[in-house]
Amino acid sequence: MHAKPSPDPMISMWTWLAHDVRFYRTRAKMSGTRLGELLGCDRSTISRIESATLKIDDKQAKILDRIFDTGGHFLRLLRYAELGHDPDWFKAFIGYEKTAASIRIYEALVVTGLLQTERYARAQLQAGRIVDDVEMALEIRKARQAVLMRNPPPNMWVLLNEAVIHQPVGGAEVMREQLEYLLEVSRLPHISVRVVPRDVGAHVGLDGSFSTLESPTARAAYASALPEGRLILAAAEIEWYKNMFEQIGADALSRSASRTLLQQAMEEFK
Incomplete structure (x- = not known):
C-alpha cells in the first residue's frame, strides 16, 4: 500500500x-507508529496529521520540536496557522481548488465563478467594484475554470x-448566454447543476453561499x-457545511427538472 503524497506546503500554513x-x-x-507512540496516538492519527486532515495541538507541537530538535519550528508554524485570517487566503483557496477531486458549491445570489461566462463575470465584477483590476480578476477566474477540464x-x-437564474446580470443577451452555458455544462457527466425552486420558501441556504473542496x-x-x-x-466546520449542502440539496429539483427551469428562464431574456 502506497502512502498518500504530502500536501502541498505552498497552499497554506496548515499544509x-x-x-x-x-x-x-x-x-x-x-x-509513523513510533511517532504515534511519542505523541500519544496511533499510526492512523499520524497519517491524518500528515495529510492535513487533522490538526496538531500545542502539546504535540512542542513534542515534535523536541523530538526533531527544530528549535520551536512546529510551535511557530502552529501559531501562525491558528491566527485565522491568512492575507493570502484566496491563493490558498485556489491551491485547494486546483487539486480537488470533488467540489460542492451552493450559490444564493450569482452563478458560481467556476461556471460564469466571461461577459457575465465582467458585469458582476464591474458592478461590485470590489476588485481594483477587473481584467486581472477575469484572467484569474478563467484560469480557475480550467480545473473543470x-x-x-x-x-x-x-x-x-x-433567484440566481432570474437576476438580470449584464442585460438580456449576457443572461441568455450564461444560462445556455449552464445548460451545456450540466450535461457533462462530472458536473451536476440543480436549482432550488422559489416555492421551497425559507431554507438554510438563504443565509449565504459556500463551497467545499476535497482531494x-x-x-x-x-x-x-x-x-x-x-x-x-x-x-468539524467543513463537515457542517457538507451537511448543510445535503440539506439544501434535498429541496433542489432533479438535474432534468433543473434544465427545464433553465430553459424557461432563458425565455425571459429574449
Missing part, C-alpha cells in the same frame, strides 16, 4: 505544517438558488461574505 511533520519524520527514518476532472455538484490529501471550505470570504480548514 506546510503537515508537510513538515512527514518531512522530519522520514528524514529521521522514524515510522483537466484529466481526470473533479466531480462537481452545484446548487443554485432560483486525497486535504479538505477545505469557503464561506462567501463581503468584502471578502473566509477559507475554512477546521474539520
Whole structure:
C-alpha cells in the first residue's frame, strides 16, 4: 500500500505544517507508529496529521520540536496557522481548488465563478467594484475554470438558488448566454447543476453561499461574505457545511427538472 503524497506546503500554513511533520519524520527514518507512540496516538492519527486532515495541538507541537530538535519550528508554524485570517487566503483557496477531486458549491445570489461566462463575470465584477483590476480578476477566474477540464476532472455538484437564474446580470443577451452555458455544462457527466425552486420558501441556504473542496490529501471550505470570504480548514466546520449542502440539496429539483427551469428562464431574456 502506497502512502498518500504530502500536501502541498505552498497552499497554506496548515499544509506546510503537515508537510513538515512527514518531512522530519522520514528524514529521521522514524515510522509513523513510533511517532504515534511519542505523541500519544496511533499510526492512523499520524497519517491524518500528515495529510492535513487533522490538526496538531500545542502539546504535540512542542513534542515534535523536541523530538526533531527544530528549535520551536512546529510551535511557530502552529501559531501562525491558528491566527485565522491568512492575507493570502484566496491563493490558498485556489491551491485547494486546483487539486480537488470533488467540489460542492451552493450559490444564493450569482452563478458560481467556476461556471460564469466571461461577459457575465465582467458585469458582476464591474458592478461590485470590489476588485481594483477587473481584467486581472477575469484572467484569474478563467484560469480557475480550467480545473473543470483537466484529466481526470473533479466531480462537481452545484446548487443554485432560483433567484440566481432570474437576476438580470449584464442585460438580456449576457443572461441568455450564461444560462445556455449552464445548460451545456450540466450535461457533462462530472458536473451536476440543480436549482432550488422559489416555492421551497425559507431554507438554510438563504443565509449565504459556500463551497467545499476535497482531494486525497486535504479538505477545505469557503464561506462567501463581503468584502471578502473566509477559507475554512477546521474539520468539524467543513463537515457542517457538507451537511448543510445535503440539506439544501434535498429541496433542489432533479438535474432534468433543473434544465427545464433553465430553459424557461432563458425565455425571459429574449
